[in-house]
Amino acid sequence: MSTDAPAGTTHPGHRPGAPAAVQLVNVSRRYQVGGGTVYALRDVNLEIDEGEFVVVLGPSGSGKTTLLNMIGALDAASDGTVTVAGRNLTGASRAELSKLRRDTVAFIFQTFNLFPTLTALENVQCAVEIAGQRRGARAIAEKALTNVGLAERKLHYPAELSGGEQQRVAIARALATGNPVLIADEPTGDLDYRTGVQVLTVLKQQADAGHTVIVVTHNREISRIADRVIELSSGRVVSDGPPLGGGAAVADLRW
Ligand code: ADP
Numbered sequence: 569m570s571t572d573a574p575a576g577t578t579h580p581g582h583r584p585g586a587p588a589a590v591q592l593v594n595v596s597r598r599y600q601v602g603g604g605t606v607y608a609l610r611d612v613n614l615e616i617d618e619g620e621f622v623v624v625l626g627p628s629g630s631g632k633t634t635l636l637n638m639i640g641a642l643d644a645a646s647d648g649t650v651t652v653a654g655r656n657l658t659g660a661s662r663a664e665l666s667k668l669r670r671d672t673v674a675f676i677f678q679t680f681n682l683f684p685t686l687t688a689l690e691n692v693q694c695a696v697e698i699a700g701q702r703r704g705a706r707a708i709a710e711k712a713l714t715n716v717g718l719a720e721r722k723l724h725y726p727a728e729l730s731g732g733e734q735q736r737v738a739i740a741r742a743l744a745t746g747n748p749v750l751i752a753d754e755p756t757g758d759l760d761y762r763t764g765v766q767v768l769t770v771l772k773q774q775a776d777a778g779h780t781v782i783v784v785t786h787n788r789e790i791s792r793i794a795d796r797v798i799e800l801s802s803g804r805v806v807s808d809g810p811p812l813g814g815g816a817a818v819a820d821l822r823w
């Protein structure tokens with residue numbers, strides 16, 4: 569067995585030569601609570617290739633959100649190193665972290681986080697402009713909404729859209745920035761089955777189109793559409809590999 573491979577490159581889904589989108593080496597995240605130490609993540613090693621569709625599974629409190637926040641440069645490791653799109657976040661300045669959040673990672677949250685006073689189109693356009701693309705922002709936003717099947721709803725306000733439609737606006741907003749690493753924290757957690765399926769369909773399409781997609785969920789069924797499942801328990805990676813019953817289409821999922 570080769571001993572010179574960097575930590576994390578030996579996971580089962582690794583395609584030789586594929587560039588790493590994300591790499592964590594010996595990452596822990598500790599909190600001091602009431603005189604004791606709580607580990608939200610403990611000695612995590614993993615590497616996610618460009619274009620992989622990864623589901624992160626684990627019960628509440630297992631460290632899923634903490635892991636996404638590390639990858640999204642929203643939180644810093646207590647120990648170890650985090651590298652995203654070739655940039656080492658350890659010791660990066662606030663300005664560098666801000667640039668990474670702007671240019672590399674796109675966030676999708678459980679609760680959509682749309683501006684209620686802006687239309688679907690304005691919500692997406694605003695994100696494109698913040699990402700630095702002033703010229704043509706409206707056209708980019710319209711295309712992103714068309715890609716998630718919402719061309720007809722673009723002038724609607726969030727309150728006039730269903731939960732699934734609002735989440736698809738949030739996905740369009742994430743995609744319109746052109747950032748290559750899509751991270752979603754419980755994106756179907758607030759949705760019923762039917763609208764959840766619409767959202768997963770869009771995420772799967774993005775993965776098939778070459779984006780790196782990392783979806784956190786506690787719904788094991790969702791892992792069947794992923795290339796790979798990473799399971800967390802008490803802040804540790806307890807398994808990492810292809811999903812059981814994998815290769816499923818979104819339409820095959822039941823919960
Ligand atoms: P998950 O998203 O899987 O539900 P989290 O990543 O939110 O889990 O949390 C992992 C663990 O870290 C939990 O035990 C949680 O209580 C702890 N934790 C998270 N944030 C803090 C904090 N700010 N202070 C203390 N403990 C925290």
Ligand code: MG
Pocket residue numbers: 632633634
């Ligand atoms: Mg969470």
